[in-house]
Amino acid sequence: MKKIEVLQNILEANESIAVRNQQLLDKHKVFAVNIMSAPGAGKTSLILQTIARLKNRLNIAVIEGDVASTLDAEKVKNEAMEVVQINTRNMPESCTLIAAMIEQALKDLPLEDMDLLLIENVGNLICPAEFALGEHKRIVISSLPEGDDKPTKYPLMFTNADAVIINKIDFLPYVDFDIPVFRRTVKGLNPKTRIFELSCKTSVGIEDWCNWLLQEVEAYLLQVKSA
Amino acid sequence: MKKIEVLQNILEANESIAVRNQQLLDKHKVFAVNIMSAPGAGKTSLILQTIARLKNRLNIAVIEGDVASTLDAEKVKNEAMEVVQINTRNMPESCTLIAAMIEQALKDLPLEDMDLLLIENVGNLICPAEFALGEHKRIVISSLPEGDDKPTKYPLMFTNADAVIINKIDFLPYVDFDIPVFRRTVKGLNPKTRIFELSCKTSVGIEDWCNWLLQEVEAYLLQVKSA
Numbered sequence: 001m002k003k004i005e006v007l008q009n010i011l012e013a014n015e016s017i018a019v020r021n022q023q024l025l026d027k028h029k030v031f032a033v034n035i036m037s038a039p040g041a042g043k044t045s046l047i048l049q050t051i052a053r054l055k056n057r058l059n060i061a062v063i064e065g066d067v068a069s070t071l072d073a074e075k076v077k078n079e080a081m082e083v084v085q086i087n088t089r090n091m092p093e094s095c096t097l098i099a100a101m102i103e104q105a106l107k108d109l110p111l112e113d114m115d116l117l118l119i120e121n122v123g124n125l126i127c128p129a130e131f132a133l134g135e136h137k138r139i140v141i142s143s144l145p146e147g148d149d150k151p152t153k154y155p156l157m158f159t160n161a162d163a164v165i166i167n168k169i170d171f172l173p174y175v176d177f178d179i180p181v182f183r184r185t186v187k188g189l190n191p192k193t194r195i196f197e198l199s200c201k202t203s204v205g206i207e208d209w210c211n212w213l214l215q216e217v218e219a220y221l222l223q224v225k226s227a
Numbered sequence: 228m229k230k231i232e233v234l235q236n237i238l239e240a241n242e243s244i245a246v247r248n249q250q251l252l253d254k255h256k257v258f259a260v261n262i263m264s265a266p267g268a269g270k271t272s273l274i275l276q277t278i279a280r281l282k283n284r285l286n287i288a289v290i291e292g293d294v295a296s297t298l299d300a301e302k303v304k305n306e307a308m309e310v311v312q313i314n315t316r317n318m319p320e321s322c323t324l325i326a327a328m329i330e331q332a333l334k335d336l337p338l339e340d341m342d343l344l345l346i347e348n349v350g351n352l353i354c355p356a357e358f359a360l361g362e363h364k365r366i367v368i369s370s371l372p373e374g375d376d377k378p379t380k381y382p383l384m385f386t387n388a389d390a391v392i393i394n395k396i397d398f399l400p401y402v403d404f405d406i407p408v409f410r411r412t413v414k415g416l417n418p419k420t421r422i423f424e425l426s427c428k429t430s431v432g433i434e435d436w437c438n439w440l441l442q443e444v445e446a447y448l449l450q451v452k453s454a
Contacts, residue, residue, distance in 0.1 A: 038350070067380060095353040145267060149298055152296045171401065
């Protein structure tokens with residue numbers, strides 16, 4: 001039986017560590033992206049596609065968050081300049097990465113040489129929405145086989161996202177997923193968010209996503225250099 | 228900012244409410260099943276298929292757990308004898324149903340007239356594994372598009388399951404999902420669990436699942452009647 005003792009406001013404590021993490025990233029001019037989704041929506045595949053397209057332009061490291069196993073880190077390790085695996089199984093918050101875990105992982109990364117940090121959160125549409133990590137952008141992936149009702153059922157995740165990716169669009173002939181309905185629901189929760197439609201399997205739409213991400217990194221670098 | 232104050236061992240407190248829930252269910256001879264999965268794996272579809280097959284044999288009520296919305300309860304309400312929706316959004320544990328929520332919901336159900344209670348948990352492969360609700364059986368659904376690595380990445384959910392359902396087997400031609408590997412991994416974690424392969428869309432395999440469930444309900448009724 002796991003014993004949980006929470007003696008302070010854990011979300012406030014998390015927030016202040018997240019701010020410290022972002023200060024450290026900014027000091028080293030590293031743009032950090034928090035990638036969230038339900039299990040199996042394609043976080044690791046998106047990371048692999050993104051590294052493949054951008055590794056000639058950016059030095060990219062990855063933090064892999066999982067309850068258990070190193071499966072994803074093993075998939076990524078030959079592609080990224082560095083990978084750190086976090087297993088949350090025996091931690092008080094096993095359902096999400098939290099800022100304190102990232103603070104620890106940043107000590108194992110070559111920040112001085114990095115441009116982009118991709119953080120793969122634990123597969124979960126609920127808990128990760130509440131815990132800032134110090135990231136500059138928050139990305140949510142929904143995949144077609146999950147159904148188009150997820151923004152209605154898990155609203156906070158979509159309300160806080162800087163970009164929403166609709167993955168596995170190659171499944172469109174086989175599933176009931178109404179893309180316009182999904183888009184309208186997301187925009188109703190979060191009018192400013194960007195929405196990308198793509199397939200990590202066929203590579204359709206990956207270029208648009210990577211172009212947007214590259215622009216965001218470049219805009220960030222201009223901003224931190226002038227600060 | 229949500230304030231979380233946990234002044235006692237919440238899992239122990241949950242366990243004692245779960246025991247009370249099961250005593251109440253047993254008093255009324257109601258067999259309860261806790262259905263868990265990642266978002267979009269097919270919990271509601273399985274419930275609809277199960278009611279369609281068994282409603283001439285059993286009086287079936289449903290508790291629907293969701294972070295937000297009543298979408299699933301609306302789908303089920305014309306099929307089940309009664310449905311209670313629980314929305315967890317503003318509760319301290321938003322990522323799972325907990326026994327105290329079920330205790331409340333049981334007050335709104337006609338226990339005396341029921342044989343079977345299907346509880347659809349919040350879509351999440353992590354938190355629900357830790358919170359007993361008072362159920363007699365725990366069912367986990369994995370769907371083919373999620374990938375075959377979920378038992379390795381979310382082991383507790385599969386370790387505690389009485390039955391594991393592989394749903395969306397009609398997707399087999401379109402995905403990389405190794406059913407023998409998945410079965411071996413699940414059996415490695417939990418040798419006694421039953422595994423069913425089915426498709427809620429095509430109805431393949433539903434009969435085997437419903438036959439097993441019906442046998443479990445009948446064995447339970449014999450046991451509580453003789454107690």
